[in-house]
Amino acid sequence: MPKQLDYHSISEIFHRFREHEPEPKGELDHVNAFTLVVAVALSAQATDIGVNKATKELFKIADTPEKMVALGVEGITEHVKTIGLFRQKAKNVYRLSQILADEYNSIVPSSRAALESLPGVGRKTANVVLNMWFKQPAQAVDTHIYRFGNRTGVAKGKDVVAVERAIEDHIPAEYQHHAHHWMILHGRYVCKARKPVCANCIIEDLCHFEEKTNV
Structure with a gap:
């Protein structure tokens, strides 16, 4: 199982996420x-x-x-x-x-x-x-974030509450607001459950996942 990543690696991961998508948005339509x-x-x-x-x-x-x-x-x-x-x-x-x-x-x-x-x-x-809506650094852990956190070593935990706490403990404060959106989108489109697209992953060199794909 992947180990918990160190602070420097996690900081670099979210630095890259921010460079790639400075203002990530949720994909659920709403008006208020x-x-x-x-x-x-x-x-x-x-x-x-x-x-x-x-x-x-x-x-x-x-x-x-x-x-x-x-x-x-x-x-x-x-x-x-x-x-x-x-x-x-x-x-x-x-x-x-x-x-x-x-x-x-x-x-x-x-x-x-x-x-x-x-x-x-x-x-x-x-x-x-x-x-x-309220711009609070709250972390909504879904299946994508749970998988991403444990697979990469960014936020390890046996359940969603533990992963939520790991996010709060290990991800630098400057990235907390957008952290869950970056992780959801990465988990949904790149770090997929059955066949992660490691070849297109911008954090592949920092990720601790052992069963990386080449396609």
Whole structure:
């Protein structure tokens, strides 16, 4: 198993990521904090492309908690039925919209605890919203980051919480804000699960992964 990389190597990795893509962006479409919460909640066990297709029309008619509640569970379901687990997700979106409208004056809270109290919003979703919308250095660890962190030695951990802490402990502060986007994009398009594209990897010489591919 790869060992934890040293500070200098990790710093160089993220320096290269920043040189290659100074302002990485998330790939979920949204128009405000509320639609970001909804999009990320819908993305569990689904692709960003699939979520974007489903929310394209939904967000045109329901970009606030009140408008989403007005659609009702059935109306929301009709829009998200192409997404996995759509029935439960539609119920969650309806309920979280109700709570935001009734208890938060339709303003998305900037507290992790408050976000996690919403139906369908877990730690990962909360961290994405805190990072992307509120510009906090929160680390949303998904399967791509978990794989990347352990495979390369950048952030090793037995579970997502341990990897999240390793990111906070080992990645220099100047890279913390964009760290999770760089890692997600690298894991999604280069450091793939089954067949990583090591020949196209800009950090290949620093990575501790032993089973590197040549194609």
